[in-house]
Amino acid sequence: MRIQPLGRLVSRNFKFDFIRVRAIPFVFSSLLVVGSLVSLAIQGLNFGIDFAGGVLVEVRSDQPVELSELRTRLNTLGLGDVSITTFGDTGRDVMIRVQEQAGGDRAQTAALKQVQSVLGDGFELRRTEVVGPKVGSELIIDGALAIALALIGIMVYVWLRFEWQFAMGAVLSLTHDVITTIGIFSIFQIEFNLNTVAAILTIAGFSINDTVVVYDRVREMMRKYKKITLPNLLNFALNSVLMRTITTTFTTALAVVALIVFGGEVLRGFSVAMLWGMIVGTYSTIYVALPVLVYFELRREDMVGTVSDGQSQIPEYERGSAE
Numbered sequence: 001m002r003i004q005p006l007g008r009l010v011s012r013n014f015k016f017d018f019i020r021v022r023a024i025p026f027v028f029s030s031l032l033v034v035g036s037l038v039s040l041a042i043q044g045l046n047f048g049i050d051f052a053g054g055v056l057v058e059v060r061s062d063q064p065v066e067l068s069e070l071r072t073r074l075n076t077l078g079l080g081d082v083s084i085t086t087f088g089d090t091g092r093d094v095m096i097r098v099q100e101q102a103g104g105d106r107a108q109t110a111a112l113k114q115v116q117s118v119l120g121d122g123f124e125l126r127r128t129e130v131v132g133p134k135v136g137s138e139l140i141i142d143g144a145l146a147i148a149l150a151l152i153g154i155m156v157y158v159w160l161r162f163e164w165q166f167a168m169g170a171v172l173s174l175t176h177d178v179i180t181t182i183g184i185f186s187i188f189q190i191e192f193n194l195n196t197v198a199a200i201l202t203i204a205g206f207s208i209n210d211t212v213v214v215y216d217r218v219r220e221m222m223r224k225y226k227k228i229t230l231p232n233l234l235n236f237a238l239n240s241v242l243m244r245t246i247t248t249t250f251t252t253a254l255a256v257v258a259l260i261v262f263g264g265e266v267l268r269g270f271s272v273a274m275l276w277g278m279i280v281g282t283y284s285t286i287y288v289a290l291p292v293l294v295y296f297e298l299r300r301e302d303m304v305g306t307v308s309d310g311q312s313q314i315p316e317y318e319r320g321s322a323e
Contacts, residue, residue: 025287036183048193169292203277
């Protein structure tokens with residue numbers, strides 16, 4: 001039996017009418033954003049050691065760990081809130097988080113030594129982190145600033161390359177992706193750390209790349225076909241690059257799923273943020289970035305260098321969903 005290439009098994013001539021149903025996804029996106037903001041306001045984020053400050057110790061035991069017994073031993077130290085979690089398939093890998101201690105960096109270092117003394121020789125020390133409260137608060141500010149500057153830089157880039165309607169669509173799409181990604185971490189109280197910030201910045205780059213490809217196709221079609229209505233033209237432009245979008249997202253998602261399964265606890269937050277970001281980024285390109293052009297009433301007169309004698313309609317062999 002001959003195996004057919006994927007490109008032949010999946011039709012490249014999609015005919016989906018995305019723009020006609022744009023109101024429903026807009027409502028869904030609004031609910032996602034509002035729900036994320038409400039969760040952030042009520043329960044906030046589960047900041048990791050990077051931001052909250054304190055002590056983190058990752059160890060491996062000679063045999064499966066009895067969490068209740070280990071927790072009892074650590075609670076006798078009087079260090080306040082101590083979080084203990086196992087990860088991996090063997091039950092031998094343990095991550096211990098101790099809340100920030102009063103007294104600055106010296107107090108954090110002293111707490112680390114106390115934890116190590118309680119663990120004893122039956123545990124192999126794999127990783128330690130000590131972060132003071134001042135460093136943690138500075139990292140929160142720096143992380144938020146990095147995300148904000150990335151969004152501003154992307155908006156300026158799209159504004160210079162395209163028209164202002166495209167820039168607004170790109171920014172709304174990226175803001176939607178960032179807020180909902182942070183919201184997922186708030187709703188499910190997944191640890192939010194510097195790896196997560198790196199993932200959010202990566203998501204912004206991934207999402208804007210997809211959006212710019214579609215926008216470039218829209219601009220090309222607007223210059224070429226002068227009498228096609230904007231919703232039909234947007235559908236045609238999106239369907240013409242949809243196979244590329246699906247392939248790129250799917251292949252990248254395979255790598256991220258591998259990180260979720262085999263990357264361990266350290267990369268879990270990064271991997272979850274990346275997977276969600278790729279899904280929501282593709283969704284926002286289709287149902288946020290493009291419909292915004294309709295709501296902002298993008299016109300051919302707004303386009304720089306519009307071809308005045310372009311074709312009046314899309315040829316039959318290219319028509320797809322545009323007619």
